[in-house]
Amino acid sequence: MRHSETELMLKGYGLTTAEFYYRMPDYRNVLNSFIWQDYDLAPDHPRLFEFIEFWQDQIEGPLHSVRFTHRKMIAPGEWRNVVGELTLH
Template sequence: MQMSETEMMLRGYGLTTAEIFYRMPDYQHVLNTFIWQEYDLAPDHPRLFRFIEFWQDKIEGPLHSVRFTHRREIAPGEWRNCAGELTLH
């Protein structure tokens, strides 16, 4: 069963964006880039590392380098549970 994006964010997932530099299979001196974005858990980043392993096993373009950033969309100071509402006047 797949979780919704909101459920994932509430469970601690954040948006991970990776910029992957790889060499063209026929032209090894040419670098190309690929952008990958997925909700993932920091600091282990299991989905990112699974994708990198997939790339190394299935795609012919050898990796040169990977740069990534991670940002939690909902942090503890930005969200709180509100059980009721009080109106004055």
């Protein structure tokens, strides 16, 4: 079952963006790139590594390198409890 994006963010998932550089199967001197995004858990990144395993098993173009970044969309510092009230006039 796939959860909604909001549910994933509340469970601690963040958006992971990865750029894959791979060699063309017929032209080994040519590097191509592929962009992948999904919600994932840092620091282990299970979905990213699952996709890398899929790539290595199913895609003919061998990987040259992978660059990725991770950003939590909802962080604990964004929520705070306000206990006071200011009356103006």
